[in-house]
Amino acid sequence: MSRVHKIFRKFYKIGLVLFLAIFLLFIFDEIQNLDIKRYLSEHYISEGVQETGAINLVTSVLYDYRGFDTLGEATVILTAAATLSFMTPIKKVKMLGTEFTIIIYQTIIIIIPFLVVLGMNLIFFGHISPGGGFVGGVILAMIPILVTINYGITFSENKLKPNHKSLLEGIGAIGFILLGLLGIFAGSNFLASGQANFGLGNPGELISAGLIPYLNLMIGIKVGAGLAAIFNSLIKEG
Amino acid sequence: MTGGKVVIYVILNMLMIFLLFTAFFAVFTKNLLNSIITLAIFSAILIVIFVILQAPDAALAEAVIGAGLTLTFFVITINKTKDWQNE
Numbered sequence: 001m002s003r004v005h006k007i008f009r010k011f012y013k014i015g016l017v018l019f020l021a022i023f024l025l026f027i028f029d030e031i032q033n034l035d036i037k038r039y040l041s042e043h044y045i046s047e048g049v050q051e052t053g054a055i056n057l058v059t060s061v062l063y064d065y066r067g068f069d070t071l072g073e074a075t076v077i078l079t080a081a082a083t084l085s086f087m088t089p090i091k092k093v094k095m096l097g098t099e100f101t102i103i104i105y106q107t108i109i110i111i112i113p114f115l116v117v118l119g120m121n122l123i124f125f126g127h128i129s130p131g132g133g134f135v136g137g138v139i140l141a142m143i144p145i146l147v148t149i150n151y152g153i154t155f156s157e158n159k160l161k162p163n164h165k166s167l168l169e170g171i172g173a174i175g176f177i178l179l180g181l182l183g184i185f186a187g188s189n190f191l192a193s194g195q196a197n198f199g200l201g202n203p204g205e206l207i208s209a210g211l212i213p214y215l216n217l218m219i220g221i222k223v224g225a226g227l228a229a230i231f232n233s234l235i236k237e238g
Numbered sequence: 239m240t241g242g243k244v245v246i247y248v249i250l251n252m253l254m255i256f257l258l259f260t261a262f263f264a265v266f267t268k269n270l271l272n273s274i275i276t277l278a279i280f281s282a283i284l285i286v287i288f289v290i291l292q293a294p295d296a297a298l299a300e301a302v303i304g305a306g307l308t309l310t311f312f313v314i315t316i317n318k319t320k321d322w323q324n325e
Contacts (some may be wrong), residue, residue, distance in 0.1 A: 013266075058295045122298070130294040138302045144312060227307065234314055 005044060052193065053200030053209035054127035063212045063219075067191035070215075073134075074222055078173050081226040084233035085166060100150070108150050123220035127209045133216035137223030141145055144228040153235060169172065172222025179211055179218060180210045191215075250290050257283050276314045281305040 044061060052060040063071055121135035144165075148156040183192035193211035201208030257280065264276040281304030288297035 014262075056295070130298055132295070132302065135298045135302050138307055231310070231314075234311065234318070 018202045038125060047113070049203050051195075052212065053203050054202055054212050056130065056132075058130075059127045059132055059168065059212060059216070060157075060209075063127075063215045064191075064193050067180065067193075067215070068174055070219065071180070071191070073113070074219060075175060077223060078169065079231075081166075081169060086169045086232050088162075088233040088236050089114050105150060112143055112146065115146075117140055119143075119220070119224070123216055124206070124213065126216040127212045128204060128206070133219030134223055136216075137220040139222035140220065141227035141231070145231050147233070148235060151231075152174075160228070162229065162232055164233065165225045168225035168228060169222055172220075172225065175218040176215060176222065179214055200225060202229045246290060250287065251281050253290075254286055257287070270316055271313075274309060274316070278309045300310050318321075 044057060044065065048057050048060045049055060052064040059199040107122055118140035119136045122131035122139060126132040126136070144156060144160055147159065180191040183190055184196075186192075186197065188195045189195075193209070193215070198210035200210050203209070206212070224230070260276050260280040260283065264273045264280060267273050267276070281300055284304065285297050285301050288294070288300060
């Protein structure tokens with residue numbers, strides 16, 4: 001009896017996972033075979049470039065059709081960064097006790113300009129090529145993280161003060177909402193760029209697609225500053 | 239199917255099997271640091287799968303967030319919490 005119990009205790013987790021996987025497999029199989037006409041996705045694919053001016057359809061959905069959801073995601077990061085900044089102790093706490101070799105110091109010095117260029121490229125070309133404000137912002141947030149790991153928290157805070165990070169994050173969040181309000185002033189809905197007749201330009205050029213590049217820039221600033229602030233708070237904690 | 243497609247198909251299925259192994263290891267291992275490093279490897283395999291399935295947007299997000307940022311945050315969190323080595 002106890003041996004059976006032991007074997008059961010060992011394998012019930014795996015069995016649970018397998019059961020769930022088979023269950024999901026049947027559900028997805030049913031969904032695949034359902035006879036639904038996907039009007040919305042067909043509309044996005046066939047009309048998206050004309051309506052929003054962005055070649056990258058993912059960006060056109062994220063920042064035009066579903067801009068309000070992006071605002072919600074940005075609010076989540078804003079809330080997390082604000083809460084963590086509020087809980088951060090003011091005193092300087094000792095860093096991770098790791099000493100790196102000179103190879104790592106020199107490599108990080110060389111890498112940082114490339115990271116700036118890559119992040120800016122991803123943000124500004126978000127409506128033309130894969131990428132977007134969120135990914136570019138995370139890459140920009142990597143720079144303070146690398147500087148902090150490399151040179152310590154004191155040097156990093158001298159270079160980019162936590163108050164400035166919070167200010168940048170606020171600028172990003174408020175700028176996103178103000179750009180959304182532009183749609184109301186133009187006589188359409190909140191966060192509308194394609195429907196509000198903003199001059200979409202030629203699809204494929206850098207300055208096109210109405211408000212989408214500016215929304216990308218705001219999200220990039222906001223996410224980058226927010227994640228840098230979160231990291232700063234985490235590393236000073238306890 | 240032509241030769242190139244067969245190669246891509248075999249690589250995709252092998253990567254999915256590795257994905258399963260890394261996911262099980264990350265869940266069932268006792269050492270938290272091993273689990274985190276395995277999650278980063280899981281993300282790296284997932285990036286290749288996303289590129290094969292022609293989703294470069296999701297691959298970029300996964301590369302930056304999954305393999306880079308969460309690894310940093312998890313390592314620092316484990317470093318800050320006490321007594322993780324004695325368990």
